[in-house]
Amino acid sequence: MPAPLALLLTSWMFWIAFSAVFNHLFLPGLLFPPLLWVMFPFTFRFSGFLALPLVLAVTMAGIVFLALFRSYSLSRPIFQAIAVNAAFLLILFGASEFRKNSIIKALADRAGADCVQINSFVDSVQHLGSEPTFHPHAAYRRGSEVHLWSYRIQNFFPVPETISRNVELGRCR
Numbered sequence: 001m002p003a004p005l006a007l008l009l010t011s012w013m014f015w016i017a018f019s020a021v022f023n024h025l026f027l028p029g030l031l032f033p034p035l036l037w038v039m040f041p042f043t044f045r046f047s048g049f050l051a052l053p054l055v056l057a058v059t060m061a062g063i064v065f066l067a068l069f070r071s072y073s074l075s076r077p078i079f080q081a082i083a084v085n086a087a088f089l090l091i092l093f094g095a096s097e098f099r100k101n102s103i104i105k106a107l108a109d110r111a112g113a114d115c116v117q118i119n120s121f122v123d124s125v126q127h128l129g130s131e132p133t134f135h136p137h138a139a140y141r142r143g144s145e146v147h148l149w150s151y152r153i154q155n156f157f158p159v160p161e162t163i164s165r166n167v168e169l170g171r172c173r
Contacts, residue, residue: 003077010081018089023128049151053095061088097121104138104149107156111147113140117169124151139169 064087068080100121108116118138127135138149140156146164147156159167 006077007081010078011085014082014085022122022126046151049099049154050096053092053099056095057088057092060091061085093121093125100138100151103154108140111140111142111156113142113147115169116140118149136167136169139167141169 061084065080065084068083072080097120101118104116104118116138117136117140119136124137136148137151138156140147144161145158146167146169147158148167149156
């Protein structure tokens, strides 16, 4: 099999496996690529938050690719594809986690939150597409008010008491 094709197929299989393990939302599009166009509007809703982590992840994946290409000259395309995709994923998740935590902590401090519950970015990816008000990405309580975090608006928003009593706040209760 030609090396470029092996790189492409291995990358495709990597993302199918990732979607199967973490979140099935993109699995139909990955299994049948023409369906990916349906996912684009959904993905762009979070582009404001993901822009910087994506730039960092693509840059690092490019550096890993160039380093491996210079070392092996595509003699091991399957290993190279897995390494490049894994580097992309690790940097994307790490940068997103750091960015999310920085923004959330600053906003919660500014709001005078009594307690803050922050779930990991990986947890958010796993629950992507599910009902966000019952398993929040992050939340804080100030008095009897509960505010939930939104990646799309990169801010907290208040929820009515009828919803807040159903929110999982872990250590905030």
